[in-house]
Amino acid sequence: MTDVPATDAVPAASREVVVRESRVYRGPNYWSYEPAVHFVVDIGGLEDTPTDRLPGFTEMLLAALPGLQDHQCSRGRDGGFVERLHEGTWAGHVTEHVALELQRTAGHEITRGKTRSTGERGVYHVIFGYLDETVGTMAGRLAVRLVNALVAESDRTPPPEPDFDFRAEHEAFLRTSQRVAFGPSTQAILDEAIARDIPWQRLNSASLVQLGHGVHQQRIRATMTSQTSSLAVDIASDKELTNRLLAAAGLPVPASDVVRTADDAVRVARRIGYPVVVKPLDGNHGRGVAINLTTPEAVRAAFTVAYDESRRGHVLVESFITGRDYRVLVVGGNMVAIAERVPAHVLGDGTSTVAELVEATNADPRRGVGHEKVLTRIAVDDAAVALVREQGYAMTDVPPRGEMVKLALTGNMSTGGISIDRTFEAHPDNVDIAEEAARVVGLDIAGIDFLCPDITQPVRETGGGICEVNAAPGFRMHSHPTVGEPQYVAKPVVDLLFPPGTPARIPIVAVTGTNGKTTTTRMIGHIFKGMGRKVGMTSTDGVVIDDRLVIRADASGPKSARMVLQNPRVDFAVFEVARGGILREGLGYSRNDVAVVLNVAPDHLGLRGIDTVEQLARVKQVIVEAVPRNGAAVLNADDPLVAGMRRVCAGEVVWFSLDPDNRMISDHCRRGGKAVVLERGELGELVVLVHGRRRMPLAYTHLLPATFNGKARFNVQNAMAAAGAAYCAGAHLHDIRAGLRSFTPSYYQAPGRMNLTEVHGVKVVVDYCHNAPAMVALGDFVDRYFDDVGPIERPQRIGVIATAGDRRDQDMRDLGREAARHFDVMVVREDLRLRGRQPGETAALIVEGAREAQQAGRRLKEIDVVLDEIDATRSAVERANSGDLVVLCVDRARAVWDELQRLGTVAQAGAAADFEEP
Structure with missing residues (x-):
């Protein structure tokens, strides 16, 4: 954890830390493998004043948070951070460590953090991990306020918040942390699940949690599970009915x-x-x-x-049954723990009053409010005062040393009681009675309340019986007994939900790249759908569950991925992962079994701190970093930036390449590696899967509908990537072949991706092409499309060109230049959402680039500007003659497709009218 000072020469006047931006990453991200909070902070004039120049700052900070003395920082030893404070470090770095320490005071042991310069003077990226995002974000905000308050005190200047009281704010922070935290029972189950590598998601602000993914998921709410019978809960809630059922089964009840x-x-x-x-x-x-x-x-x-x-x-x-109060925990029909519950009480010391003894008992750090900690504070209410009075004392009296004074009649932990572990002391007959009671009521997890003189003796002989059967019993009396050994009661619960050998995860394939993500995602999903899998898929088109579009939106981000993983029908997931989602929230899940990276090209640069194509590659590399040891990364060997990602892959690397002479691939396969390559076959280009010395033909490119007889080279590449991903995910060669040969680029199967239709003899292609690299690939297809046409025919090429307004000016000019190389006529339009641009501004920049190319002698003959997308579509089709090719780079694919169908219908009606008799 190091900080790097910015070096620009312009000092800032303000001497405080200001948060410019804040984000919460809910999975692997650009900065960290784990969930993290990201602040962009401006430290202003503090850039010129490191901590060694702030009199008393370090001492005041350590007095407020003594635990900072344990922080190692970059020194790798306890006290390393304090050394940095004395030597001089910057306020952003201090904020990082304070946020981590604040979380530690709330019981969240987190040590992951880093502070990096943004390149702008005094502005830093501050990144730190979290266990709970609410607690993490609150810790970061409070850290900024504390640093600012201490800086002002050091400078002897008015603080930004005159009424800031760190002690009071810290207590409020701790109370909120305890309120949002899981209870002991839920946390015990989650800890066991995490130890078994079972993924989990919190489904609400309380204790409803999903364990596992998709079809394998189980849910818990505290100690109620997906397998807990609602009818059994109703029976247990009706104590009179419970008693009748237990009595009918011959069990001892009052x-x-x-x-x-x-x-x-x-x-x-x-x-x-x-x-x-x-x-x-x-x-x-x-x-x-x-x-x-x-x-x-x-x-x-x-x-x-x-x-x-x-x-x-x-x-x-x-x-009333006399005796001691015991709780028997039964999970899956078997006793797993027994605790003796002792009512809330204090023991006299001969000098303190009852009230003072209660206060001292409640000072135990293990005691909290409600179920937030392993013990509950004793409440001194009217009932407690009356009970003390019945025992002959007032709250101001001093009981003798060793005298027990009860403050509650029942032994419930929630009323301040304590527990003593008796798991291995119970008589077998009593264990049998408890297990039978759970079976009679029908609960998978039950707390059986026994009242009897001694649990070591059979209750049928000594007297006593079952007074209650509880659904959703608390675990803390067993997992954190006041006296005795803790019992690991969460283990049998997780065994019940996920028996040994039962999977908890579904396979996840993640696809990223600058262009081709959606098509490749759909190809992979199509292959596995043909195998009978229930595929959950996200893309810029929306969320698809088992071939049904359930949400129509740009769903290439982490929220959509989590939605798929929550769906109980899904047994295979394919995610399109976009740059924006990674920068906004991270992946949204912990890992992917297969990562596919298609290409990295300049697009969306200048947004969210990503200014170079190398930085963009680092963003897309996140899905490769999320590959486990038993996973695979399918990488484009023809793209140097993608090829470089092999260094961060923990699993195996599978290459794909259009270059049959790629030396890196031949060396890789010679060592037993895998690759998807092109070879010349008897009938044309052949896609071949290579695994070591084995060469397995998949399909001729001209037989794959998505490739347009092999002319759409980008879809040849996408099909190769899909084949490699499917093979790594367990698909058989026959299934891969069948999937690729039946995947068509129709509007209904891949809307907006190379959809070909005909309007009155004019070939029309609808595609989402929106940047210069995509135009290079699309232009290559346009050039190849007319390879079979003789030079005399000379069909016309018309392109409707546009891009999103959040691209750089230079990117828009580049798009215009590249389009001018392939089209005779360009109709320039704009998207409905201008993304901060003025009407006509984006179109003007594209036209500017196209004019430059036109003057340089490129193919382009004519440029027209029609800003509305539907009007531009209509204009392009009306300009074309039979045999011409119109390429529509669309934003609203459905609206454009509907317009094309309407134009086709009108053309047919007009043709029919020409042949009608007068």
């Missing part, structure tokens, strides 16, 4: 009855005999429960409390 009035409660108590327990029929966490009631008055008072806690107004009165 006598009980359900009432709706206080008088009925007293009547039932008299019938079953005092003492009794009164509790809400559908309650949980021990709320509204009163035990050991011996008088009608006590029953009436308890009824009121239980009635208020009951959702449906039903209260259960049952006989």
Whole structure:
């Protein structure tokens, strides 16, 4: 973690850190293999004032966050960061470390971070990892505020926030961190899943989590799972019904009855005999429960409390069983842990009052509010005060040393109780009873509450029984017992959801490049659909699930990828991965089994800090970095920038190339590697899959519909990349052959990608070509298209040309120059969304480039500007004669296609009218 100072000569006046931009990466990204927060900060005048020139800054910072003394930074040893502070480092670098330390104070152990100059004086990229994105982002914002406050104090200048109190802000940060964090039970299951390399996604702001991908997914909410029966949960919530079912199965349960009035409660108590327990029929966490009631008055008072806690107004009165309170956890029908629960209490020390003892007990760092920590703080409410009074004490009294003073009647952890592990002490008969109770109710994960004198003795002999069966039981009393060894109760839960040998991931193929991504993605998806797979696919056209377009939008980003991975039907995923999504959020998933990189060419430069084609290659390289050891990267050997990505691939590299004499490929295959190459066959060019010494013919290029008899060289290349990816993902050669030979560039199978139609004898091609490199490839197709036409016929070539407004001026001129080499007539239009340009500005730049090429003697004869896309389409088709070729570079493919069909219908109607008799 190092920082590099910018060196421009213009100082900034402001001496504070200002956040210009912030992003959250939810997967591998340009800066890190792991999820990260990215701030672009401007430190202004602090560029001239490193930390060694700020009097007292380092001392104040370490006083606020002593844990910074453990940070190693680039020195690789504890205290390295403090050394950097004393030697002098910059405020952006300090912000990075403060954000990491703030997360550590919230229990999130994160050490990943880096600070890099943007090239602009005083402006830095600050990147740091996170476990929870809300906590990570909050830590970054608070870090900036703390640094600014300490700088102002060091300078003795007015702070940016006069009322900033770091201690109070830090406490608020910790409270929010605890609120958004998973509870102990959910976190225990997630930790076990992560240890097994099972991917997970949080589906809401609470505890609903998806484990696994697609068809293999399972869901949990705390300790309820996809396999938890809703009917079983309803039964467990109805305590009277639970008791009847358990009694019918011959299991020991207390006598009980359900009432709706206080008088009925007293009547039932008299019938079953005092003492009794009164509790809400559908309650949980021990709320509204009163035990050991011996008088009608006590029953009436308890009824009121239980009635208020009951959702449906039903209260259960049952006989009171004396003994200790035990919780038996049953997972998948087997006992996995037993804990003795001791009600919230304090032990007298002979000097402190009850209130002081409670305060000291709640100061235990293991105690928090609700379920946020392994223990819950003891609440001193009216019920607790009354219970203390019943034991002969007031809150201000000093109990004798060793005297236990209870503050709750029940042993629930949520009311401040503690737990003692008894897993290996229970009598086998009691274990059998608990397991049978879980089976009777039908719960996959059940908490069986036993009351008995001693769990080591059979309850049928000593007395006692089951007082409750709980759905979604908490794990913290077992995973973090106050006394005894922790039990790894999450393991059997994950075993239940993902038995050994069961997959949790679906294969993921990621495709990126400057041009050809969508076509290649569709080819791969088409191959696996033909194999019977349920393919989830994302592209700039939208999200496709099992060949059905479910979302029509540009879906080449991380959110769309996560949507596919959430779909329970998908068993194979193919993602088009665009530059913008990687820079905005990262990949959105942890890894891809196969990465395909088609090409890297100048496009979208000057956006989000990517100014060179080398930087663009580094962005697209992210999917190669996300390949695991058992995965593969399918790379274009003809593109030097793509070929260089082999160095960051942890898996195997598979090459594809249009050059049959590529020496790198021959050396690679000689060593046992894989490649897809072109060879001259008896009937023409042949796509061949090479694996070591084996050479496996796939198909002649002229037999692949997408290649237009081999003339569309870019689609030959796309088909080779798709073949390599499919082979790495497990497709058989027959399936690859069948998929490529049945993939057609029709509008209905690949809208906007080399769709060929005819309008009154005029050939019309619809394509998304939008940059100069794509125009080079498309122009090559246009030139080859007329290879079979004699020189006398001279058909006309007409192109409708446009690009997006967020390209550089030079890119637009280059597009015009390149188009002028291949078309006789250019109709220049603009997209509906101008992306910050003025109307006519983009078209003027394209025309400027085309004019320069025209003056240099290029093919272009005529240029026209028709800004509206549909009007431009109509103008180009109307200019053409039978046998001519019109190429439409489209933005709204569907609208253009509909217009072409309308023009074709009008032409047919006109032709029919010419032959009608007068």
